[in-house]
Amino acid sequence: MKALVCVAPNEARIEERARPVAGQGEVLLRIRRVGVCGTDFHIFTGKQPFFTYPRLIGHELAGEVVEASVGSDLAIGQVVTVNPYIPCGTCVACRRQRPNCCARVSVLGVHADGGMAEYLAVPSSAIIPTPGLTVDQAAMVEFLAIGAHAVRRAAIAAGSRVLVTGAGPIGIACAMFARIAGAGSITLLDRSDARLAKAVQDFGFGSCVTAGPDATVKLAEISDGEMFDYVFDATGSAAAMNAGLANVAHAGTYILVGLCLDNLVFADPEFHKRETTLLASRNALHADFELVIDSIRNGTIPTDRMLTHRIDLADLATDMPSLLGQQEMIVKAIVTV
Ligand SMILES: [Zn+2]
Numbered sequence: 001m002k003a004l005v006c007v008a009p010n011e012a013r014i015e016e017r018a019r020p021v022a023g024q025g026e027v028l029l030r031i032r033r034v035g036v037c038g039t040d041f042h043i044f045t046g047k048q049p050f051f052t053y054p055r056l057i058g059h060e061l062a063g064e065v066v067e068a069s070v071g072s073d074l075a076i077g078q079v080v081t082v083n084p085y086i087p088c089g090t091c092v093a094c095r096r097q098r099p100n101c102c103a104r105v106s107v108l109g110v111h112a113d114g115g116m117a118e119y120l121a122v123p124s125s126a127i128i129p130t131p132g133l134t135v136d137q138a139a140m141v142e143f144l145a146i147g148a149h150a151v152r153r154a155a156i157a158a159g160s161r162v163l164v165t166g167a168g169p170i171g172i173a174c175a176m177f178a179r180i181a182g183a184g185s186i187t188l189l190d191r192s193d194a195r196l197a198k199a200v201q202d203f204g205f206g207s208c209v210t211a212g213p214d215a216t217v218k219l220a221e222i223s224d225g226e227m228f229d230y231v232f233d234a235t236g237s238a239a240a241m242n243a244g245l246a247n248v249a250h251a252g253t254y255i256l257v258g259l260c261l262d263n264l265v266f267a268d269p270e271f272h273k274r275e276t277t278l279l280a281s282r283n284a285l286h287a288d289f290e291l292v293i294d295s296i297r298n299g300t301i302p303t304d305r306m307l308t309h310r311i312d313l314a315d316l317a318t319d320m321p322s323l324l325g326q327q328e329m330i331v332k333a334i335v336t337v
């Protein structure tokens, strides 16, 4: 079978690999669509820490069941997505039903081979059926689940003011699920006017602020001088993450969704006087995937407008640099396998 393999930084190629065989408790999938993610770009460019080459990438998966174990509820040909965060099942986080932050989590396409290939065998516990969704939609569930999980972590009170910093795919996902959770207002903050314009036009987020010297004044104006009850950071920029505390209202919550490799530094008086609740959000739970699937099925998530780029698996190795260059205008690029 054909598989896209990152062999070294800035070097990807299509390789011929043996078709995997489903082991005990595994399901064999014929992969149909794969979403391209920021993580894939980081792996491609060599910016992903704790990563070893070569690696078959791809973790935003939609496939059809080819082979399932005896007694499984899955039907042959059924469309499913995959929760790519494979937990150990025994660590302290797993024992607390928080497998998304398992101490020994193995992420398909990062720590283990992923699904930018014709076939993939995965543990049956990672399979999530997507009834009523197209294969394109099924491949978009995972990245949306990252936003759904961040919003679940925040436990947004109805009617509250929400700010999302970073209007890339994850930021848009956070904003959409904040809207679904009943936020009273949602404001987006980003450096890119093009991204903000798309957020307004395609996704109906009317309140947008361009990052820059006068952003704080504008954010204060929008929030009657009180700033925001919930601030989500989806930038992955240490500078933005440090600065974002200033946008949190007193008694507010700051949720870090994007991650960076630097230390975060807050002035304690600023942190303390707000009695800030500080949360990290990592990966997603099965329940988040289920919420995303329901929200797509009932039409709340405009997946057609999120799918901005389409590419064939055979072309991805050579087109990766050009995709990287267009990142600002990509919400989701989907690979056809
Ligand atoms: Zn991803």
Ligand SMILES: [Zn+2]
Binding pocket: 087, 088, 089, 090, 091, 092, 093, 094, 095, 099, 102, 103, 104, 105
């Ligand atoms: Zn674990």
